[in-house]
Amino acid sequence: MKTLVIASHNNSTLSPVTLAAVSAALKIGASFDIFVAGKGCATVAEEAAKIDGVSAVLVADHDALEYQAAENLAATLQANAEGYSHIVAPATSVMKDALPRLAALLGVGQISDITGVNGEAEFVRPIYAGNAIATVTSSDAVKVITVRTSAFDAAPTGAGTGAITAVDNAVDCGLSRVVSEEIAQSERPELASASIVVSGGRGVGSEENFALIEKLADRLNAALGASRAAVDAGFIGNDHQVGQTGKIVAPDLYVAVGISGAIQHLAGMQGSKVIVAINKDPDAPIYEVADYGLVGDLHDLVPELEAKLASVL
Amino acid sequence: MKILVPVKRVIDYNVKVRIKQDCSDVDLSNTKMSINPFCEIAVEEALRLKEAGTASEVIAVCIGPKIVKEQILAALAMGADRAIRIDVEEQPEPLVIARLLAKVAEQEDAGLIMMGKQAIDSDNNQVGQMLAGIMGRPQGTFASVVKIEGDEALVTREVDGGLQTVALKLPAIVTADLRLNEPRFTKLPDIMKAKRKPIAETTAADLGVEVTSTQQQLSVAAPATRQAGIKVASVDELVDKLKNEAKVI
Ligand SMILES: Cc1cc2nc3c(=O)[nH]c(=O)nc-3n(C[C@H](O)[C@H](O)[C@H](O)COP(=O)(O)OP(=O)(O)OC[C@H]3O[C@@H](n4cnc5c(N)ncnc54)[C@H](O)[C@@H]3O)c2cc1C
Numbered sequence: 001m002k003t004l005v006i007a008s009h010n011n012s013t014l015s016p017v018t019l020a021a022v023s024a025a026l027k028i029g030a031s032f033d034i035f036v037a038g039k040g041c042a043t044v045a046e047e048a049a050k051i052d053g054v055s056a057v058l059v060a061d062h063d064a065l066e067y068q069a070a071e072n073l074a075a076t077l078q079a080n081a082e083g084y085s086h087i088v089a090p091a092t093s094v095m096k097d098a099l100p101r102l103a104a105l106l107g108v109g110q111i112s113d114i115t116g117v118n119g120e121a122e123f124v125r126p127i128y129a130g131n132a133i134a135t136v137t138s139s140d141a142v143k144v145i146t147v148r149t150s151a152f153d154a155a156p157t158g159a160g161t162g163a164i165t166a167v168d169n170a171v172d173c174g175l176s177r178v179v180s181e182e183i184a185q186s187e188r189p190e191l192a193s194a195s196i197v198v199s200g201g202r203g204v205g206s207e208e209n210f211a212l213i214e215k216l217a218d219r220l221n222a223a224l225g226a227s228r229a230a231v232d233a234g235f236i237g238n239d240h241q242v243g244q245t246g247k248i249v250a251p252d253l254y255v256a257v258g259i260s261g262a263i264q265h266l267a268g269m270q271g272s273k274v275i276v277a278i279n280k281d282p283d284a285p286i287y288e289v290a291d292y293g294l295v296g297d298l299h300d301l302v303p304e305l306e307a308k309l310a311s312v313l
Numbered sequence: 314m315k316i317l318v319p320v321k322r323v324i325d326y327n328v329k330v331r332i333k334q335d336c337s338d339v340d341l342s343n344t345k346m347s348i349n350p351f352c353e354i355a356v357e358e359a360l361r362l363k364e365a366g367t368a369s370e371v372i373a374v375c376i377g378p379k380i381v382k383e384q385i386l387a388a389l390a391m392g393a394d395r396a397i398r399i400d401v402e403e404q405p406e407p408l409v410i411a412r413l414l415a416k417v418a419e420q421e422d423a424g425l426i427m428m429g430k431q432a433i434d435s436d437n438n439q440v441g442q443m444l445a446g447i448m449g450r451p452q453g454t455f456a457s458v459v460k461i462e463g464d465e466a467l468v469t470r471e472v473d474g475g476l477q478t479v480a481l482k483l484p485a486i487v488t489a490d491l492r493l494n495e496p497r498f499t500k501l502p503d504i505m506k507a508k509r510k511p512i513a514e515t516t517a518a519d520l521g522v523e524v525t526s527t528q529q530q531l532s533v534a535a536p537a538t539r540q541a542g543i544k545v546a547s548v549d550e551l552v553d554k555l556k557n558e559a560k561v562i
């Protein structure tokens with residue numbers, strides 16, 4: 001039994017969500033290797049080699065893997081899958097794209113978004129937007145798994161001494177090419193790993209008003225989130241959406257401003273430790289999950305909160 | 314170019330799920346069922362491509378028992394030209410769904426398979442990617458814009474950091490995200506017309522696909538419920554609670 005963990009990275013640094021996938025791998029129990037697929041990704045491999053307990057780091061460094069496009073990534077992983085009982089990756093958009101394809105190439109099923117490991121073949125995962133939690137088993141020879149990273153602590157790193165090996169069997173399927181990317185650059189913490197998240201919903205009212213939410217987020221050194229309605233209305237970019245089909249977060253503190261609390265939104269944040277809701281409707285469903293609710297107009301309350309936090313932080 | 318649109322019957326997204334007393338599964342008896350919202354968006358996109366003259370025919374395909382005819386009719390009422398139902402008793406696993414769809418796509422010689430990114434019941438987010446893998450075709454998942462230019466599909470995808478646009482060589486598989494479009498409402502005459510549109514029926518055996526299973530659901534539990542908290546009267550009280558009670562700031 002041996003697990004291959006697929007690293008999430010941007011060709012220069014290893015994303016911390018990789019460490020959550022390693023945690024899941026450690027619970028599965030076997031020894032593990034890390035696979036780094038990218039272009040010019042040597043520094044990522046070096047970081048990966050320091051993860052505590054890693055046996056080997058396999059690096060496929062190739063033009064065709066610059067964006068880790070699913071067609072090329074899945075084919076490359078297939079070519080390197082021999083000998084592994086489990087293939088595990090954090091449930092990032094890259095991995096959600098590539099891992100089901102890999103599973104199909106291997107002729108096995110895939111298990112999406114696990115939140116728990118009960119053994120080598122038994123896993124826990126939310127279904128129905130998190131309104132039911134299923135325990136599933138798989139009898140496939142290779143278990144291909146994506147991991148909900150908010151459900152696992154980061155595995156320790158720094159003491160590892162994995163051997164870095166280059167693999168030369170990267171595959172270029174020639175089926176697709178990336179035309180352009182609009183990737184938001186932000187100084188703020190990342191949504192997926194931030195310890196505080198401040199999110200705005202339709203109630204914020206406009207793109208201009210979203211500055212109130214941003215100011216509060218900056219005061220708390222928080223990541224910026226949003227409901228689907230806020231993204232649809234163009235207040236903020238899609239990469240901020242929290243929910244069933246957006247990002248899943250579980251910070252120490254989640255502040256929901258002008259968000260009603262639809263089940264699809266709750267699916268993305270109800271694992272947070274402390275939830276604060278600010279809404280003018282005292283009966284908004286968000287209050288059913290909020291530890292602290294403040295009823296009123298966000299246009300008054302958010303600036304006041306920001307100012308008062310400034311004096312206590 | 315023919316567009317194939319796989320649609321799934323699922324619990325309506327507005328309905329709160331109940332869990333069976335014996336915790337074996339969710340309870341879907343007497344529950345409102347609908348087309349999976351992402352599949353509805355996929356149907357809409359296919360129809361728009363046809364209306365723009367890019368596609369010649371839109372074919373809905375649904376895998377399931379007779380009852381899924383309700384959702385097939387809904388897709389036909391939106392404007393799909395015809396439909397195919399693959400008869401199975403129970404929902405097969407994603408890999409099997411993908412194998413069945415691959416056979417139909419081959420038979421129909423579909424130039425584009427436009428489908429949902431995820432079924433809101435299983436939340437799997439797998440079938441499109443598996444289908445693309447089985448057929449050796451390019452995939453444009455989580456699409457928020459789709460354009461056909463010559464022999465390529467240009468697909469803007471919603472990815473973790475923002476947006477990415479890829480060019481896919483046709484034939485290709487595209488999976489729809491929420492912001493791709495807003496599906497049209499169907500009117501009563503459309504529903505009447507839908508009843509006269511052809512629905513072909515086939516089986517896994519006819520398609521030469523074995524319905525196997527390697528995954529088993531052992532049990533289903535309700536999620537840990539949160540205790541509703543308190544309402545605070547002022548911003549001062551909130552700041553005090555966060556600092557001294559919850560200790561999160
Ligand atoms: C398949 C599917 C997937 C979905 N996935 C997601 C998802 O991933 N994430 C997501 O968020 N949604 C998702 N949705 C949408 C979800 O159902 C809701 O429509 C959405 O979450 C609503 O966003 P909202 O709370 O911002 O807007 P609304 O429901 O319109 O709520 C706005 C709130 O703001 C309050 N408000 C208004 N003005 C003020 C003011 N001045 N001061 C204070 N409060 C004010 C109102 O009282 C109200 O409660 C999905 C839906 C479907 C069908």
Ligand SMILES: Nc1ncnc2c1ncn2[C@@H]1O[C@H](COP(=O)(O)O)[C@@H](O)[C@H]1O
Binds near residue numbers: 349374377435439
């Ligand atoms: N039984 C089915 N019949 C037709 N299409 C399906 C079926 N199950 C899944 N699909 C398609 O696959 C997509 C993704 O589903 P999933 O991977 O299960 O989340 C759905 O949006 C549908 O387009």
